[in-house]
Amino acid sequence: MARKPLIAGNWKMNLNHLEAIGVVQKLYFALPTKYYDHVDVAVCPPFTDLRSVQTAIDADSMPITYGGQDCSPEESGAFTGDVSAAMLRKLGCTYVVLGHSERRSVHGEDDALVARKVAKALEHGLTPILCLGEGEEVRDAGGHVEHCTAQLDGSLKGLTAEQVGRVVIAYEPVWAIGTGKTATTQDAQEVCHALRERLREVHGPAVADAVRILYGGSVKSGNVKDLVAQADVDGALVGGASLEPEGFAELCALAAGGPL
Numbered sequence: 001m002a003r004k005p006l007i008a009g010n011w012k013m014n015l016n017h018l019e020a021i022g023v024v025q026k027l028y029f030a031l032p033t034k035y036y037d038h039v040d041v042a043v044c045p046p047f048t049d050l051r052s053v054q055t056a057i058d059a060d061s062m063p064i065t066y067g068g069q070d071c072s073p074e075e076s077g078a079f080t081g082d083v084s085a086a087m088l089r090k091l092g093c094t095y096v097v098l099g100h101s102e103r104r105s106v107h108g109e110d111d112a113l114v115a116r117k118v119a120k121a122l123e124h125g126l127t128p129i130l131c132l133g134e135g136e137e138v139r140d141a142g143g144h145v146e147h148c149t150a151q152l153d154g155s156l157k158g159l160t161a162e163q164v165g166r167v168v169i170a171y172e173p174v175w176a177i178g179t180g181k182t183a184t185t186q187d188a189q190e191v192c193h194a195l196r197e198r199l200r201e202v203h204g205p206a207v208a209d210a211v212r213i214l215y216g217g218s219v220k221s222g223n224v225k226d227l228v229a230q231a232d233v234d235g236a237l238v239g240g241a242s243l244e245p246e247g248f249a250e251l252c253a254l255a256a257g258g259p260l
């Protein structure tokens with residue numbers, strides 16, 4: 001089954017709202033419209049940029065979608081500093097990145113919390129980009145497949161097959177994030193394939209065939225084509241390389257099957 005690739009830029013805690021407008025506009029002008037037939041392009045800026053990104057995108061009817069980098073598992077109320085799924089949806093977000101390794105390690109998020117966030121995001125019509133991946137020690141010990149499938153199960157716990165069918169998964173090995181150490185295409189394919197087979201086992205073939213599984217970790221123009229050529233890799237979650245709009249446009253074009 002053909003799945004359209006998704007390239008999502010995770011800006012992390014970079015670019016203020018004014019810089020965000022410039023980056024989105026440059027990305028739009030650098031990537032010819034024809035490529036959007038072959039690749040979905042999204043940016044996930046910090047919360048404070050979302051309104052500006054929305055305005056820039058709407059003003060030019062850009063075919064770029066956007067999302068948040070986290071949301072609360074709660075509906076609303078006394079949760080100082082948190083942002084709700086409903087608020088993101090109201091701002092026109094399509095996606096929300098959940099369970100990123102930086103939130104798991106810096107904010108102590110576990111699979112159970114991530115699963116609650118995934119459910120809340122889905123309830124409000126957002127598409128969660130559920131991140132998971134092993135650390136270096138697990139990889140060195142050869143436990144990466146088991147680790148990632150367990151994280152998948154834990155982070156999707158309690159969801160119906162219909163709900164899981166609306167999730168995007170991002171395999172991001174922690175040792176490859178921001179390090180310049182990309183997983184080999186075989187490493188990426190091995191885990192993305194195992195995740196898809198796990199989805200097949202637990203949620204059925206229709207879900208397994210429909211769900212997009214991305215790779216993330218030092219993705220750049222030089223390696224994106226080989227990564228998305230893998231049978232079970234349906235795009236990329238891009239950190240550092242998404243901050244520079246011309247380079248990110250080139251990366252998106254390559255994922256769409258052509259040079260810019």
Ligand SMILES: O=C(CO)COP(=O)(O)O
Pocket residue numbers: 010100172176177178179180216217218219237238239240241
């Ligand atoms: O964490 C990532 C995306 O969510 C990957 O970051 P880098 O592309 O900077 O390695």
